[in-house]
Amino acid sequence: MARIPETDGSGEIADRIRERRGGNLHSLDRMLLHSPQLADGWNSLLGAIRQRIALPAAIRELVILRIAVLNRAPYEWAAHERPAREAGLRESQLAAVREESPALDERLRRVIAYTDAMTRDVHVPDELFDALRADFSDGELVELTATVAAYNMVSRFLVALDV
Structure with missing residues (x-):
C-alpha cells in the first residue's frame, strides 16, 4: 500500500x-x-x-524496463512491459533486460550499459559515450540521456512512496 x-x-x-x-x-x-x-x-x-521525441520506442521502453530492474520498481515494469512488447521487444530481449544477458545485439547492449552507468554511477565513461555515437545522432543522444534521467526520477518517486 x-x-x-x-x-x-x-x-x-x-x-x-x-x-x-x-x-x-x-x-x-x-x-x-x-x-x-x-x-x-x-x-x-x-x-x-x-x-514527441525521435528516439525509437523500442529503445525508450528498453531503457525504462532496465531502470525498473535496477531501481527495484515493479510498478514501473508492470506499466511498461506491454508498451515494450508493442514497440517490438521480444521475450528474449525482456529476459535479457532482467538478467544482463548477452541475448541483446551490440547496439542494445551499449544502451543497457549507458543506462546502467547513468543509473548506478551517474558518470558515463568516455569510451561508452563515444561508442554510442555510432548508433545515435546528437539529438537522439540527448533524448536517450533525458529518458534515462527522467525514468530514474519516476522510479525513485514510485519506490520512495511505495506506489
Missing part, C-alpha cells in the same frame, strides 16, 4: 493528464496530483519523452 493516499484527480490539470493517458489516471498520477503544479510539469516532460 502506498505511503500517501491517492487523490481523486479532479481539475484542469488532472484532465490534461487523463487526455495524455487516453482517459484514465494511473496511481502515479493520483499521487502526483497532491501537488497539481508538479503533476502538470511532470505530465509535460513525460508526455514529450513518451510521445
Whole structure:
C-alpha cells in the first residue's frame, strides 16, 4: 500500500493528464496530483519523452524496463512491459533486460550499459559515450540521456512512496 493516499484527480490539470493517458489516471498520477503544479510539469516532460521525441520506442521502453530492474520498481515494469512488447521487444530481449544477458545485439547492449552507468554511477565513461555515437545522432543522444534521467526520477518517486 502506498505511503500517501491517492487523490481523486479532479481539475484542469488532472484532465490534461487523463487526455495524455487516453482517459484514465494511473496511481502515479493520483499521487502526483497532491501537488497539481508538479503533476502538470511532470505530465509535460513525460508526455514529450513518451510521445514527441525521435528516439525509437523500442529503445525508450528498453531503457525504462532496465531502470525498473535496477531501481527495484515493479510498478514501473508492470506499466511498461506491454508498451515494450508493442514497440517490438521480444521475450528474449525482456529476459535479457532482467538478467544482463548477452541475448541483446551490440547496439542494445551499449544502451543497457549507458543506462546502467547513468543509473548506478551517474558518470558515463568516455569510451561508452563515444561508442554510442555510432548508433545515435546528437539529438537522439540527448533524448536517450533525458529518458534515462527522467525514468530514474519516476522510479525513485514510485519506490520512495511505495506506489
